[in-house]
Amino acid sequence: MALSPLNAISPIDGRYRSKVEKLKDYFSEEALIKYRVLVEIEYFIALCELPLPQLETVEHTLFDALRDIYKNFTADDASAIKDIEKVTNHDVKAVEYFIKEKFDTLELSAYKEFIxxxxxxxxxxxxxxxxxxxxAMNAVYVPEYFELLEKIEGLAKEWEAIPMLARTHGQPASPTRLGKEVSVFAVRLKEQFNLLNDVPSAAKFGGATGNFNAHKVAYPAIDWKAFGTKFVQEKLGLQHSFPTTQIEHYDHAAALFDALKRINTIIIDLDRDIWAYVSMDYFKQKIKAGEVGSSAMPHKVNPIDFENSEGNLGIANAIFEHLSAKLPISRLQRDLTDSTVLRNVGVPFGHTIIGFKSTMKGLGKLLLNESKFAQDLENNWAVVAEAIQTILRRESYPNPYEALKGLTRTNAAITQSSISNFIDTLEVSDDIKSELKAITPSNYTGI
Structure with missing residues (x-):
């Protein structure tokens, strides 16, 4: 049966396929095979450019035709390599044999053993x-990240003047502004993205145990370390890890996955805060005709986009965590656990992109309910107590904290009137009393 959204085991390839379609060019089996072909072709060209004595006669005009093997790589080519793999039972060797067949077509048969x-x-x-x-980071992740960041920054600007009751430990606290609280997430994201940018894309290239043994025994006069570094860094645009065992040590990859995980964690934090604001009626949500919020309760409009994002980012982080914890560990000069684990590297990227898109969709549906913000502030005049006792401290008033504590830590409602009456009892100047009475929950929002 052909794979379809209805019979795929993973929701990435099923329900959410349309959201992550672009990732197939980087993380599918076909994509991995294509990248292997690319490396093999570029390596052969690099040997010709060195040049190895036996490759001096290879016409450089053939390099474009060689590169066309991976540039014009097709699904049929990938299938042909998989057919070869059924015989070799080795995926990379199958790539080598495929390229050898291409060399025959290009009349390069004499040079096949240098593949x-x-x-x-x-x-x-x-x-x-x-x-x-x-x-994949440059083509898919980074554009999605910046689209979400720009949305968050836009909302922070749009809502910068909206006063809001803050809540610490879930309890009413010194007022803030909605835009400022949203901008916190934008700043956090940008700082972590800067750290992400500092992580090099590292690659191992050095033979069976990382020492260029085979290269050196065949051509002892060539500086193979310099060749490997030049090939990896100038041809492929990666950082050459050296020395290594048979495999890349994956420390930089682990740092990348940890950085991606931290960005996801910040977005989860945003998802949960917006979810809470929706539950507090600070936001309404745009209603789409025909949509159903609950199969039983007709009135429901659920914040499902933020919940979907949180769930997908949580799965992504669990896999990123395993990748960063597992990959740097390998028995002696190598074991095979990294191979099967790395075949799943596209999975957390898929769930991350789904999460980004879900948060974007949720943010786009929010409708500000300003009256609820104002109502909550008006119902919590006790939050100006901090401001009053701080000014009294400035004026060296005796025990101001204790005086405000006695006023506010009661079951009686604290209102503008009760605050004003309290201020009238203070033994301070009329100017100070006027200053104190000018403070409201809506204007006590800091900088």
């Missing part, structure tokens, strides 16, 4: 996968 020369499969995997991650 994958001196390499181990991990030289291909540990360059192909970081390259695919880097490309």
């Amino acid at each position: 994958h020369f001196g390499l181990t499969s991990q030289d291909i995997n540990n360059t192909a996968i970081p390259l695919s991650i880097k490309d």
Whole structure:
């Protein structure tokens, strides 16, 4: 049966496929095969440019035709490689044999044994996968991130003058402004993105145990370390990890996943706060004709987009956490656990993009209910107690905190009138009393 949204096991390939379609170019099996082909082709070209003595006669005019093998890579090419793999039972070796067939077509048969020369499969995997991650970050993740960031910053600006009752420990606290509270998330996101940008995309390239053993024994006069660094950094645009074991040590990859996890955590925090504001009636939500909020309660308009985002980002973080904890650990010079784990690297990216889009959708449906903000502030005059006792401290008034504590920590309602009456009892000048009475929950919002 052909894969469809109805029979896919993963919701990424099923229910949410349309939201993450672009990721297939970087994290699908076909994409991985294509990136392997790219590395193998560019490596052969680099050997020609060195040049190795046996490759001096390769016409450089053929390089474009060689690059077309991966630039014009098709699903049929991927299927052909998978057919070869059924015989070899080795995915990278299947790529090598596929390219050898292409060399026959290009009349390069005499040079076929320099495909994958001196390499181990991990030289291909540990360059192909970081390259695919880097490309996916630039092509998919970063645009989605900036779209969400710009939305958050836009709302912070739009709501910058809206006074709001703050809540610490869930209890009424010194007032703030809605825009400021939203801007907190924008600043947090930008700071973590800056850290994310500092993480290099690192790759291993050095033979079976990382020492260029095969290269050196065949051509001892060549500086293979310099060649490997130049190839990885100038040809592929990655950072060359050296020395390594057979595999990349993945420390930088772990740092990347941890940084992505922190960004997701900030958005989860935003999701939960907006969810709470909706439950407090600070926001209404735009209603779409025909939509149902509850199968039983017709009145319901649920904040499902923020809940969907929180759930997907939570799954993403769980997998990012496993990747960052597992990948840097490998028995001796290598075991195979990194291979099967890395095949899932696109999964947390998929759930992350779904989460970003869900938060974006939720933010786009919010309708500000200003009257509720004003009502909550008016119902909580006790929050100006901090302001009053601070000014009294400034004036060296005896025990101001205790005086306000006695007024406010009662079950009696604290109103503008009771605050004003309290101020009238204070032994301070009329100017100070006027200053204190000018403070309201709506204007005591700081800077």
